[in-house]
Amino acid sequence: MIAEADYRAGARIDSIQNMIFLSAFKEESVYEALRAGRLYIRYYSENKCDILLDDFHIADSSGENAFIAGEITMSGKPRLFIRGTAKLNPPQELRVEVIRNGRSIKEIALSAPQAFDLEFEDDSLEITDRKNYYRLNGRINSPAIMFMPLGLIAASLVFFSRGILIFLAILSLSSAGVPYAGIWKIAQQLRWVLLIMFCFHVFGDIFLGRTVRRIKLFDAAALVFISYAFMSISYSPHPRLTLERSITILLLYISVFWIIWKYAYHQGPEKVASLILWVMWIIFIASYFAIFIGPYRPFLNGRFMGVFANLAGRADQLMPRSSRWDILFTRVQKEIIPLPFSPRYLS
Structure with a gap:
C-alpha cells in the first residue's frame, strides 16, 4: 500500500x-x-x-x-x-x-x-x-444523521424572522468543512432542512399572494443550466451523486435569488453583511478554542489548524473583498476580474 x-x-x-x-x-x-x-x-x-x-x-x-x-x-x-x-x-x-x-x-x-x-x-x-x-x-x-429538534427549533424561529433562517443556513454550509467530531456529517444533513425551508417560504409567498419579484433573463438562463444538470443524470457514472448535486444547485438558486435577495431588498444589504459577520465571529471564536480542544491541540506545541483544514480559504470565501463591500454599501459596482496566474483581483 x-x-x-x-x-x-x-x-x-x-x-x-x-x-x-x-x-x-x-x-x-x-x-x-x-x-x-x-x-x-x-x-x-x-x-x-x-x-x-x-x-x-x-x-x-x-x-x-x-x-x-x-x-x-x-x-x-x-x-x-x-x-x-x-x-x-x-x-x-x-x-x-x-x-x-x-x-x-x-x-x-x-x-x-x-x-x-x-x-x-x-x-x-x-x-x-x-x-x-x-x-x-x-x-x-451510513444511517442519516438528522438533528430534527434543531430543525424544528429553526422552523419555529423562522416564522418570526427570515434572518434567523439565513443565519443558520450560512452557519450550516460553513460548518460542512469541519473535518472532525462528525460536525460535517451533521451540517450536510441539516443543510437540506434549511434549504427546503427556503423553498417553503417561496411557495408560501406565491400561494398567499405576497409580493414576489419578477422573472428576469437571468432566471431563464439559470433554469436552463439547472435543467442541463438534471439531464446529465442520464449519462453520469454516478447518477445518485449527480442527482444530489443538481438538487443542491436548484435549492441554492431558490434560496439565494428568491429569499436572500428579497430579504436584502426589504432589510437593506447591511443586514445581510451583518449576518455574514456574525457567522465569521462564531467561526473565529471556535477556531481559537481549537487551540485547547480537538484532534490537534496545538497549545504550546504542534501546528495550529483551527476548525477547518484550510481556515484562510474559508475566511476568504466568507469575508467579502473590498470591491464587494463597495457594492453592498455604496451600490457602485466595480469590475472584478479573476487572474488565472494570481490570487489577487483587479478592481
Whole structure:
C-alpha cells in the first residue's frame, strides 16, 4: 500500500490507501503492477472501516479470464467475479456498484457483510463488438444523521424572522468543512432542512399572494443550466451523486435569488453583511478554542489548524473583498476580474 502524502500530526497517515496486487513481494513486482494498473484505492480506518478486494476478474464461456487491468476477447456473455472482505464497526450496509463504460449497470446491496463473493452475467444488449471497460465502486450506506429538534427549533424561529433562517443556513454550509467530531456529517444533513425551508417560504409567498419579484433573463438562463444538470443524470457514472448535486444547485438558486435577495431588498444589504459577520465571529471564536480542544491541540506545541483544514480559504470565501463591500454599501459596482496566474483581483 502507498499512504497519502498529505499527512498532519494527529491524523493517521494511512487513511487513504493504494492497494497493489503483486505477483511477488519485491521491488520489480511493484513497478510492474503500477505500469499494468493492478491496484485500487480505498478508505481505511483501523477500528471502523476495513474493506478489502481480493478478486475482480471477468471470464467467458470458453474459460478465458482477465484480472484487474487485463484484457480478454470475449466468447459469449461476460461473467464478472467479485470477492472480498469487509469489517465495519458499527455494522452497516455495503453497496457494490459495477460500472461499464462510465455507466452504472448493477448495484448490489450487502447487509453488514463479513465477506462477499459475487458472480453475475452481463447480458445487456448494449454490449457491442467494441472494447468495453468494467470497474467497481464500493460505498457504505451510513444511517442519516438528522438533528430534527434543531430543525424544528429553526422552523419555529423562522416564522418570526427570515434572518434567523439565513443565519443558520450560512452557519450550516460553513460548518460542512469541519473535518472532525462528525460536525460535517451533521451540517450536510441539516443543510437540506434549511434549504427546503427556503423553498417553503417561496411557495408560501406565491400561494398567499405576497409580493414576489419578477422573472428576469437571468432566471431563464439559470433554469436552463439547472435543467442541463438534471439531464446529465442520464449519462453520469454516478447518477445518485449527480442527482444530489443538481438538487443542491436548484435549492441554492431558490434560496439565494428568491429569499436572500428579497430579504436584502426589504432589510437593506447591511443586514445581510451583518449576518455574514456574525457567522465569521462564531467561526473565529471556535477556531481559537481549537487551540485547547480537538484532534490537534496545538497549545504550546504542534501546528495550529483551527476548525477547518484550510481556515484562510474559508475566511476568504466568507469575508467579502473590498470591491464587494463597495457594492453592498455604496451600490457602485466595480469590475472584478479573476487572474488565472494570481490570487489577487483587479478592481
